[in-house]
Every structure is written in C-alpha cells, then in structure tokens.
Amino acid sequence: MIGMIGMMGVVLASAASAVGDVLTSEAMYQSAMRFAIVLGFAAVGEWIAERAGTLNISIEAMMIGGAYSSAVAWGAFDNVPIALAIGVVAGVVVSLVQAHLSHQLSIDQFVVGLTLNLFVLGLALFLDSRWEAVTSVVKPTKVPLLHDIPLVGEALFGQPWPMYLIVPIVPLAWWLVFRTRWGLEIRSVGDNPQSADVSGIHVNRRRREAIMVAGACAGLGGGVLVLGQISIAGYEAGHVGLKGIIAIAAVIFGGWTLRGTLIGCVLFGYFFALQQTLPVLGYRINAQLAASLPYIVALLVTAVFATRTRQPRALAQPFVRGLT
Amino acid sequence: MSSNGTGSPKMMRGAKLVALYVLAIAIALALSALLIAVTGGPWRKVFTALIDGSVRKPGRWGDTLAESAPLLIVALGAIISTRAGLVNIGQEGQLAVGAATATYVATQSSGPFVLVLALLGGVVGGAVWAGIAALLKYWRKVPEVISTLLLVFIASQGTGYLLTRTFLLLDDDPNKPNRVQTSAQLDADTRIGFIRIFGNAFPWSVVLAVVLAVVVSVLLSRSTWGFRLTVLGRNPRTAQRIGVPVVLAGASALMLSGAFAGLAGATMLAAGTANYRYTPGFANNVGWEGLLVALVARNRPLACIPVALVFGALRTGSGFLAATGVERSIVDVVRSLLVLALLVPPAIVAIQRRRVSPPPAPVSTDEPVVAVAR
Numbered sequence: 001m002i003g004m005i006g007m008m009g010v011v012l013a014s015a016a017s018a019v020g021d022v023l024t025s026e027a028m029y030q031s032a033m034r035f036a037i038v039l040g041f042a043a044v045g046e047w048i049a050e051r052a053g054t055l056n057i058s059i060e061a062m063m064i065g066g067a068y069s070s071a072v073a074w075g076a077f078d079n080v081p082i083a084l085a086i087g088v089v090a091g092v093v094v095s096l097v098q099a100h101l102s103h104q105l106s107i108d109q110f111v112v113g114l115t116l117n118l119f120v121l122g123l124a125l126f127l128d129s130r131w132e133a134v135t136s137v138v139k140p141t142k143v144p145l146l147h148d149i150p151l152v153g154e155a156l157f158g159q160p161w162p163m164y165l166i167v168p169i170v171p172l173a174w175w176l177v178f179r180t181r182w183g184l185e186i187r188s189v190g191d192n193p194q195s196a197d198v199s200g201i202h203v204n205r206r207r208r209e210a211i212m213v214a215g216a217c218a219g220l221g222g223g224v225l226v227l228g229q230i231s232i233a234g235y236e237a238g239h240v241g242l243k244g245i246i247a248i249a250a251v252i253f254g255g256w257t258l259r260g261t262l263i264g265c266v267l268f269g270y271f272f273a274l275q276q277t278l279p280v281l282g283y284r285i286n287a288q289l290a291a292s293l294p295y296i297v298a299l300l301v302t303a304v305f306a307t308r309t310r311q312p313r314a315l316a317q318p319f320v321r322g323l324t
Numbered sequence: 325m326s327s328n329g330t331g332s333p334k335m336m337r338g339a340k341l342v343a344l345y346v347l348a349i350a351i352a353l354a355l356s357a358l359l360i361a362v363t364g365g366p367w368r369k370v371f372t373a374l375i376d377g378s379v380r381k382p383g384r385w386g387d388t389l390a391e392s393a394p395l396l397i398v399a400l401g402a403i404i405s406t407r408a409g410l411v412n413i414g415q416e417g418q419l420a421v422g423a424a425t426a427t428y429v430a431t432q433s434s435g436p437f438v439l440v441l442a443l444l445g446g447v448v449g450g451a452v453w454a455g456i457a458a459l460l461k462y463w464r465k466v467p468e469v470i471s472t473l474l475l476v477f478i479a480s481q482g483t484g485y486l487l488t489r490t491f492l493l494l495d496d497d498p499n500k501p502n503r504v505q506t507s508a509q510l511d512a513d514t515r516i517g518f519i520r521i522f523g524n525a526f527p528w529s530v531v532l533a534v535v536l537a538v539v540v541s542v543l544l545s546r547s548t549w550g551f552r553l554t555v556l557g558r559n560p561r562t563a564q565r566i567g568v569p570v571v572l573a574g575a576s577a578l579m580l581s582g583a584f585a586g587l588a589g590a591t592m593l594a595a596g597t598a599n600y601r602y603t604p605g606f607a608n609n610v611g612w613e614g615l616l617v618a619l620v621a622r623n624r625p626l627a628c629i630p631v632a633l634v635f636g637a638l639r640t641g642s643g644f645l646a647a648t649g650v651e652r653s654i655v656d657v658v659r660s661l662l663v664l665a666l667l668v669p670p671a672i673v674a675i676q677r678r679r680v681s682p683p684p685a686p687v688s689t690d691e692p693v694v695a696v697a698r
Contacts, residue, residue, distance in 0.1 A: 057469060101664075105671035110411045110469055111619050115663050118612055122656025129651035130363040245473050252470065288488070292481035295474045302471070303464040316467070320678070 021281050028277045029155035034228065036269025037163045041221025042247035043254075043261050044166075044173045045214035050251055051177060052210030053190035055316040057113035058098045060244030061120035062215045065090035066222025067240055068124040071133030074227060080138055084162060084223040091219015092212055094120060099208035099215075106320055117244075138162060138227050160228040165220065174258050176213075186210050190312035193319040203319045218244065242295070249298035255309030264301070271297050337673055344669035352665035356658045365650040374655075377644030378637035386524025390595060392636030393526075393533040394419075394588035398614025399621065399628040400533075400540045401450075401584025406623050407544060408577035409557035414457060414472025415585040416611030417479030418450040422586020423593045424483040425449030427493055427507045427602040430514050430594070438514040443590045450586015451579040453479060458575040468578065476611075484604055493602055507602035516594045527595035534629065536584075541625035553577055585611060609656075613639070616659065620666050635659065 022028050042059055049056040070087035077083065098116055102109040138160035147157040177183035185206050188196040193203045222240060246268050253267070254260025271294040278285050353371075360367040379385045398415050405412040422445075429445035430438055457475060460466040483493075487505045490496040495508040516527040544550035556563040556573055564570050588610065592598075598606055613635050621627035642655040 055467065055469065057473070097664075101667065101671075105668060105675065107667050107671045110413065111667065114413050115616065115619070115660055115667070118616070118656065119660035119664060122653055122660055125653040126359075126651055126657050127363070129653065242473070242477055245470065248470055249474070252467075286485065288481040288485040292478045295477045295481075299460070299466075299471060299474045299478070302466045303460050306466045307464050316469075 021283075022274070022277065024151070025277060025281060026151055026154055027280060028273055029152050030158070031276050032266070032270045032273035033155040034159065034163065034269070035272040036266045037159070037166045038221055038225045038228070039243060039247050039250060039265040039269055040166050040262060041169065041224060042218045042244055043250040043265050044169060044258070045217025045221070046244075046247050047251050047254075047256070047258060047261050048173060048177060048186065048217075049207075049210045049214040050248075050256060050315060051190045051312055052186045052207045053193065053312055053314045053317065053319070054102070054109055054207055054211055055248070056098065056211055056214055057110060057245070057248065058094060058116040059214060059218050059247055060240065060242065061098075061113070061116040062091040062094045062218035063222040063225070063240045063244045064117075064120045064124050065094045066219030067226045068128065068133060068222075069219075070223030071226045072127075072131055075131075075133055080162060080227060083227060084165075084220060087223025088216050088219045091215040091217070091222065093215075094219075095212045095215020099211040102318070103204040103207045103211070106318055109316065109318065133226075162224045162228050165224065169217065169220075170258070170262065173217075177258075182206075182209075187312075189319075190314055193314050193317075197319070197321060207319070218247075221247075246294060246298050249302050252302045252309075252311075253298075253305050255305060256311055260309075267301070268294050268298060337677065341669055341673050344672060345666065348665035348669050349662065352658075352661040356654070356661055359657065360650060360654060363650075365654075366648055369648045370645065370650050370654065373644040373648050374638065374641035377641035381644075383524055384640060386521075386526040388633065388636045388640045389524075389526040389530045390636075391639045392632040393530040393595075394592045394597075394610050395614045395617050395635050395639075396533040396537060396628055396632035397529075397588035397591065398585050398611055399617035399632060400536055400625055401581035401588075402615050402618035403540065403544070403581075403621075403623045403625055403628070404553070404584070405577050405581035406618065407550070407557050408553045408574050409560065410461075410574060410578050410581075411469045412454060412457070412472050412578055412581045413469060413615060414454065414475050414479075414611075415581075415588075415615050416607050416609070417472070417476035418453045418582040418585035419589035419592075419611040419614075420479045420483050420607040421453040421589075422446035422450035422583075423589030423606050424486055424493060424602055425586065426590035426593050427510075428486075430510050431493075431508045438511075439516065439594060442510075442514060442594060443587060446586040446588075446590025446593075447583045448586070450589065451583035453586070454582020455575070455579045457582075458578040461578070462571045462575055480605075480607070483602070483606070487602070487604060495601070505604065506598075510594060510600040514594065515596065515600060516591065527591070529591035529595050532591070533632075537625045537629055544625065585614070588614065613659070616663050620663055622670065 042063055045062075046056055046059045049059075066087035069090035070083045073086035074080070074083040094116060098109075098112055101107045101112045140158050141161045141164075143157035147153045149157070175183075177186060185196065185201045186209075188199075189201060189203050189206045189210075196206075197203050225240065225243070247265070250264030250268055251261050253264035254262070275290040275293060278290065357367040357371070360370055377384060378388050398419065402412060402415060425448060426442040426446035430442035433441055435441075453475060454472070457466075457468045457471040460471045461468045486493040487507065488494060493507040495506055497508065516529050518525045518527050519531075544553065552563065552568045552573055555566065556568055556570060556577075560570055563573075589607065592606075592610065593600065593602060597608075614632075617628050617631045617635055621631045638655050638659055642652045645652050645654065
C-alpha cells in the first residue's frame with residue numbers, strides 16, 4: 001500500500017518537467033504543506049463523518065462558512081483565537097442543518113448537501129458585498145533552530161501558528177474513533193446500522209454527531225485557510241473553491257483510513273502548490289491546466305483507489321428503522 | 325398505500341402538506357427579507373423589483389420564459405439519472421461542455437442543418453462529459469457524486485482553454501468588439517427563431533423544453549425503459565434479477581442526463597444567451613439551478629414546468645435589483661432558502677405517516693423476484 005502510494009507519487013511528479021527544481025524549492029514545500037494542512041482539517045472531519053456512514057458533500061459549505069466567518073471575526077476583533085473559534089461555530093451551524101435534515105427528517109443527504117453548498121456560497125457572497133471581510137495574515141511562527149533545516153525546515157517549522165492546530169487534531173481524531181465507546185459506535189453505525197440499532201445504538205444520533213464533528217473540523221480548516229495563507233488577504237468568493245470536495249477525494253484515496261487520508265491531503269496539497277509555485281520558478285505552464293491539475297489528479301487517484309479499499313459498508317445509505 | 329381504506333386520513337395529509345408548504349415558503353421569504361433588512365437594504369423594494377423584472381414590466385415574461393427553458397431541460401435530465409438511483413450533480417459542467425461543442429460545430433460547419441447539428445453537438449458533448457463519470461463509476465467504482473462534481477471544475481477550466489486558441493473556439497476576427505476572449509458569433513441562420521406574442525419574445529426552445537417534459541414524463545411512467553430505470557433506482561439487485569442490464573441501463577441514464585444538460589447549453593447558445601457567443605463563465609449557474617428545479621419538483625417531470633418558471637423569474641428578476649442597491653447575489657440566497665424550505669414539508673409528512681401506520685414488514689428481495697422471473 002505504502003509502496004503503491006510512493007510509486008504513484010513518483011509517477012505523478014515525473015509528469016511535471018521541472019521535478020528537479022520543484023523538489024529543491026523551499027517555497028514549494030512551504031506552499032504544499034500549507035495546502036495539505038488546510039485540506040487536512042476538512043479531510044479529518046470528513047473521514048469521521050464517512051466512518052459513520054455519511055458521504056458528507058456539504059463539507060464544502062462548512063469550509064466556506066468557517067472561512068467567511070473567521071475573516072469577518074478577524075476584522076471585528078483583531079484576535080486570531082476568537083476568529084478561529086467563530087469559524088468553528090459557523091462550521092457547526094452548517095453541520096447542524098445538514099445533520100438534522102438528512103438524519104432526522106431523512107431527506108437525501110446529497111440533496112441537502114448540494115443545496116447547502118449553494119446556499120452558503122451565495123450567503124457568503126451576499127454578506128461579503130455588505131461586510132467586506134478584510135484580514136491580514138498571521139505572521140509565521142519560526143521554531144528556533146529547527147526552521148533552519150534546509151528545504152523542509154520552513155515548511156514544517158515556519159508556518160503561521162494556526163496551522164499547527166492540525167498536530168493535536170489528528171491524534172485526537174484517531175483516539176476518538178478507535179479508542180472511545182463513541183468511536184466504536186460511530187464505526188458500527190457506518191458499517192452495519194441494522195445491527196447497531198438492534199444493540200441499542202441510536203444510529204441517526206451518532207451520525208448527526210459525526211457530521212457535527214466534521215463541521216467543527218471543516219470550519220476550523222476554513223478559518224485557517226483565510227488566516228494562515230500567505231499572499232491572500234481577506235475572504236474572496238470562490239476562495240474555498242471545492243477544497244472540501246478534494247478533501248472527500250483524499251478520504252477515498254486513503255481508503256477510509258486516517259493515515260491514508262492524510263497522505264492524500266499531502267498529495268493534493270502538492271498539486272495545489274504546483275499551480276502557485278511553477279510560475280514563480282520561471283516555468284510557463286498553461287493556466288487552465290495548472291488550475292485544474294489538482295481536480296484531474298483527484299479524479300484519477302479516486303479511479304485508481306476506489307475499488308481497492310474497503311469503504312464503510314453503509315456509506316451514503318440512509319437508515320430508517322424497519323425500512324432497510 | 326394507505327392500509328385502512330378510507331380517504332379521510334389521506335386528505336388530511338394532503339391538506340397538512342399544503343399548509344406546511346405555505347408555511348415553509350413564508351418562512352423562507354421572511355428570512356430573506358430579514359437578511360436584506362439586517363444588511364441595511366430595502367426588502368420591500370427588492371421583492372417589487374423581482375416581480376417587475378420577471379413579469380410586470382413590458383417584455384419581461386418573454387425573457388422569463390426564455391430563461392426557464394434551459395433550466396427545465398437540465399431538470400429533466402437530472403430526473404432521468406435520479407430515477408436510476410444515480411446522483412448526477414455535474415450538470416453545470418456538462419452544460420458548459422455541451423455549449424462549447426455546439427459552438428465548435430456551429431462555427432466550423434456550413435449548410436442548411438447547422439442548427440440541428442449544433443444542438444446534436446451539444447447533446448453529444450454533454451453525454452460524453454457525463455460518460456466519463458459513468459465509466460469511472462462502473463469500471464472503477466468511483467462515486468458519481470464526487471466525479472461529476474470534480475468534472476464541473478475541470479469543464480470550466482477546459483472550455484476556458486478552448487477559448488485561448490483560434491483553431492479551437494477563439495474568435496479570430498481582428499475587429500472584435502473588445503478584448504474579452506469569446507468565440508465567434510453564430511450566423512443568423514444558425515440561431516433559434518423567436519416567437520412574438522403581445523410584445524414579448526421567446527425562443528422556440530421553450531416549446532421544445534415543454535415537449536421534452538411531456539415526453540420524459542410519459543416515457544418514465546409508461547415505457548419498459550422507464551420501468552427498468554425505476555426498478556434499478558429502487559433496488560439494483562432486484563433489477564438484475566428481472567433482467568435489467570444494470571451497467572448499461574445505469575450508464576446510459578447518466579449519459580442521457582448529461583445529454584439533456586448539453587442540449588440545454590446548446591439551446592442557450594443558439595437562443596442568444598451571451599449574444600450568440602461562447603464566453604468564459606457561459607454556464608452561469610444554469611446547471612446548478614436546473615438541478616435544484618428537479619429537486620424541488622420532487623423528480624416529477626411535469627411539476628418541473630412551474631418550478632422552472634419560478635426559478636427563471638428569479639433569474640430575470642435579479643436583473644432589476646441594481647436600482648435597489650442590493651447585490652444580485654441575494655437571489656442565490658433567496659433561491660436556496662426556498663429550496664431548503666421546500667424539502668422539509670414532504671419529509672415531515674412522510675415521517676408522520678410512518679409513525680401513524682407501522683411500516684410494512686421488511687420485504688425479502690429474493691422470493692417474490694424468483695416468482696416474477698418464472
């Protein structure tokens with residue numbers, strides 16, 4: 001599995017002609033890491049929701065909500081922790097709508113997700129025309145000594161501090177899903193809701209809770225996106241730009257394992273970074289191709305990996321007692 | 325459906341459903357008004373402008389009809405794939421590819437049937453774009469939800485690329501009006517004709533869309549093909565047992581829904597959206613909104629007609645918002661709030677019905693099917 005991924009990475013990298021320059025570019029590592037981390041927040045949340053059986057496409061809406069709210073809160077309070085907290089709240093609010101419509105009223109989860117994506121995008125666009133969210137960027141925190149490591153030092157130890165929130169979140173998610181009663185129930189609800197129901201687990205409540213966790217993670221990811229990215233000041237419509245969907249692709253790529261999901265985030269982060277970095281390195285690359293590269297790669301990668309892995313058996317299947 | 329024969333519980337449910345719908349719409353509109361008011365806009369004027377722009381001012385309802393036609397065509401395609409149990413949410417991309425293909429056909433070919441060829445080009449373009457998702461689904465088990473969505477983004481970038489090369493779509497006329505990258509303009513004889521009534525004008529594609537709605541409605545409810553799709557959507561295993569070719573039926577349904585989106589794009593092009601040219605951002609959310617039309621109409625083709633009219637009215641109405649000083653994007657909010665609100669009443673009624681009458685015993689999918697097969 002790891003070998004496969006490694007090979008895949010090598011093949012994809014050699015597709016770009018500028019491998020040497022890219023691999024020795026410090027900016028490339030830094031940019032790829034940043035994209036990977038932002039994707040990572042959403043992907044970890046999505047991973048939990050999918051383990052509980054929801055293919056949660058409104059992760060995109062949750063990210064947009066988090067990004068816009070964080071940007072506005074930054075402008076209002078000029079305080080990063082508060083801004084991030086408000087981003088989390090916005091993500092959770094979106095997830096509440098998704099969770100209750102799809103897992104209480106039993107409306108099709110894709111229908112709800114799609115509508116929410118369009119709704120939140122439109123709402124952010126409209127509100128942005130009234131209350132324009134102007135932010136500046138959090139200064140990078142440089143870990144002494146370590147950030148002087150050549151090539152990867154800046155990428156790993158010289159990021160704005162909100163980026164480092166991914167460090168506690170990943171083990172926390174793992175512990176939650178694999179070492180708690182709640183996590184066991186989440187996984188059982190995603191694999192066999194009928195059995196879970198018979199053994200006294202409230203299937204739809206667990207699924208709703210998993211979606212809310214996803215909302216919190218994605219909202220935080222959106223906040224980190226606007227506050228942590230260099231060279232982007234303020235929230236812009238289309239800023240999130242289907243990164244939520246890429247996060248879903250990362251979960252598929254990772255075969256519904258946490259480790260694989262994170263590797264997927266790094267892979268897609270690399271291709272997002274390529275689009276930004278190649279022109280800086282002096283390579284001319286077709287703009288449209290560069291912009292769609294992460295999406296094409298996501299499509300190819302899911303095509304390769306979707307069949308080989310075991311997805312939660314009840315993924316995307318609604319649970320209504322007595323009907324299924 | 326109802327086990328206890330009498331009509332009154334059913335009528336009660338119907339009345340309750342209507343009441344809930346009215347309540348839901350009222351809440352959605354009230355929330356929209358509140359949002360406008362909170363952001364300091366005149367909400368009364370906004371609603372007046374929407375009505376003025378869509379029907380009240382002279383010549384506007386013709387425009388509304390013209391805007392509604394592609395929405396309706398997209399929605400019909402969405403219904404076909406949903407009927408087969410597939411979630412195609414990539415109409416926006418399929419529409420763009422269809423329109424780009426139609427532009428290529430229309431600008432490169434000549435003869436008496438260019439318009440027909442262009443529309444066919446749209447159909448093929450949309451079908452091929454959806455076909456990629458179908459291929460990935462049945463060959464590699466990629467969820468079509470994800471692939472169609474990713475293909476939307478790839479389509480917008482890809483058709484954008486076509487507009488950067490003169491041998492593809494870019495207009496090579498040196499006297500172009502401006503420097504925006506657009507395709508060449510369609511010739512006058514490759515455009516869709518307009519019907520003029522009472523000072524309103526709308527293209528023939530409106531009639532085409534309504535005819536398609538009737539055809540799709542009849543085929544889905546009365547033909548073997550429609551029955552097979554329905555079975556496939558309800559229970560793929562049963563479908564396989566009664567001899568439905570699952571892959572073929574599913575893939576063709578997905579491609580057909582893409583073909584409808586592509587056709588919608590081609591009619592938009594030939595009916596003068598964006599001045600008979602293919603431009604960047606040509607699809608302009610018609611794909612998404614057409615999909616929402618199908619959702620609100622709860623996948624009934626004929627119910628799509630009035631819903632498409634309402635959504636078309638929101639599109640034309642938004643053109644009159646500039647005078648009120650409120651951003652056009654408020655219309656996106658109003659529309660998706662309406663959609664969210666309209667999803668809820670049927671769900672509530674369904675849940676209450678389940679509570680009142682116990683659900684049917686779980687039906688084993690094996691035995692009755694064997695009986696049918698014999």
